[in-house]
């Protein structure tokens with residue numbers, strides 16, 4: 001019996017501080033993902049406010065407007081019945097983090113702050129954000145009033161946490177983390193995460209698209225798994241060009257890839273994949289490593305490294 005999952009990722013032409021336009025494009029991408037039958041929609045890094053906000057990240061308005069957009073997303077009927085994974089800056093205990101917010105049916109499931117920041121080449125993330133250093137640890141994040149009013153939640157898990165649905169486990173990786181020798185997908189794969197997501201703001205450089213493809217392939221060829229890669233497209237208000245190329249891979253094969261230099265504002269790519277292919281691949285190639293790792297990490301997993309949404313089945317009917 002196959003265990004099919006339909007997943008979407010996208011390239012969006014987001015603009016720094018264009019909160020209304022960014023919201024519109026995010027909603028459009030979710031609408032398309034749902035029309036494709038997807039149960040999970042991934043978007044690019046910091047898609048709500050734009051990646052290139054620079055010192056505007058210091059302004060509390062940037063964080064507030066990001067939450068206002070998140071509220072609109074949570075309230076929208078378009079976001080019903082699909083896990084949405086969106087990017088925005090969030091301050092926790094007076095520290096700013098570059099985060100993913102995962103939500104389903106009006107409830108926030110978890111917030112995952114970036115753990116390995118891009119601070120090389122043209123990237124200066126350390127100027128505005130701190131990396132989340134507490135590997136495999138979560139804290140309670142107290143939601144602002146405007147979010148509490150719509151979700152009915154006071155706190156949500158914040159930290160190095162993965163998401164368990166009734167039928168699979170999904171783990172987040174953010175842009176530079178894929179390029180790091182300590183990429184989170186390595187440990188997550190050994191822990192049994194089957195679907196990895198990567199929300200990127202990866203600017204164009206000659207031959208870099210090829211490097212991304214190689215990184216995504218190697219991430220999933222080692223311990224198997226499905227990998228979703230999302231990227232920005234366009235200029236975002238910065239002096240760089242983001243070249244899209246969203247992709248989906250399984251067990252080392254790229255199965256769907258978006259355009260590189262398209263003028264499309266919103267491009268969604270979707271694939272229906274079989275989780276049994278991941279389980280069989282791992283069974284054949286990685287079983288001995290995974291069993292040992294899994295045992296040693298079990299207590300950590302019990303210690304709330306997993307946000308559960310067991311009411312949700314990600315397998316599609318066909």
Ligand SMILES: NC(=O)CC[C@H](N)C(=O)O
Nearest residue numbers: 118175176179201202203
């Ligand atoms: N936003 C980032 O983390 C950038 C990481 C990496 N340099 C890339 O371009 O893909």
